[in-house]
Amino acid sequence: MDHFTDIASTQSVLTAARAIRDAMPDIPLLFTFRSAKEGGEQTIPTQHYLALNRAAIDSGLVDMIDLELFTGDADVKATVDYAHAHNVYVVMSNHDFHQTPPAEEIVLRLRKMQALGADIAKIAVMPQSQHDVLTLLTATLEMRQRYADGPVITMSMAKEGIISRLAGEVFGSAATFGAVTQASAPGQIAVNDLRSVLMILHNA
Incomplete structure (x- = not known):
């Protein structure tokens, strides 16, 4: 929702959510406002961010919300x-x-995400080298083998990190993100290409 221009109006946000739900009644809907500090398009006050998520929850239109870890533990x-x-x-x-x-x-x-009650824990990081990509994959594997009590999603971004989007399942990442028309994060792959590679690895 951070691409939505009328984000200050909760009612406008919910109207947009209703339109999306009506267009895709059988698809699970994840409500996300990505803050500018974590790669999103806008900055809004924390209390408005929290209120938007609560309004989405109250609406009955969404199946999931995305909640940023560093919003404040109590909130x-x-x-x-x-x-x-x-x-x-x-x-x-x-x-x-x-x-x-x-x-x-x-x-x-x-x-920490798990301890705060997350159903799915997700982290995306920016590599500065190929070793950084290995660091992300190593952490993913350790999390899966030692600590995970639910699904975990991890990815290394940009061109260097593409392998983590393709082979994440091998190391314990439960999902990845593909681009339909325009990528929303560095390194996202066109969804049709991504699906083909994922199916090859999954069925191997």
Whole structure:
């Protein structure tokens, strides 16, 4: 929703959500406002961000919300609890567009998401080298084998990280993101090409 120009109007946001739901009644709908600090298009006050997510939950139009980890622990936990009380799942996320943290830090963030009640923990990081891509994949594997109690989604962005989008399942990432027309993050692959490679690896 961060591409939506009338984001200040909760009613306009919900009207747009209704239009999307009506157009795709059988497709799970993930409500996402990506903040500018994590790669999104706009900056809004934290309280409006939280209110938008609560309004989406209340609307009954969405199946999941995306909640950024570093919004504040108390607010995040309260929103998770509110979502679950309304049978809405939570994808908790963190996006680092500047670097790839050490594997230990990546695992720590994913574990914190779980501790705060995330149904799906997601992290995307920016590689500065091929070794950074290996760091992300190593952290993903460690998370899956030692700590995960639910699905985890991880990816290394940009051209260097494309392999993590293609082969993430091998290391424990539960999903990836493809581009229909225009990529929303560096390194996203056209959805038809992505599907072909994923099916080859999944069925191998």
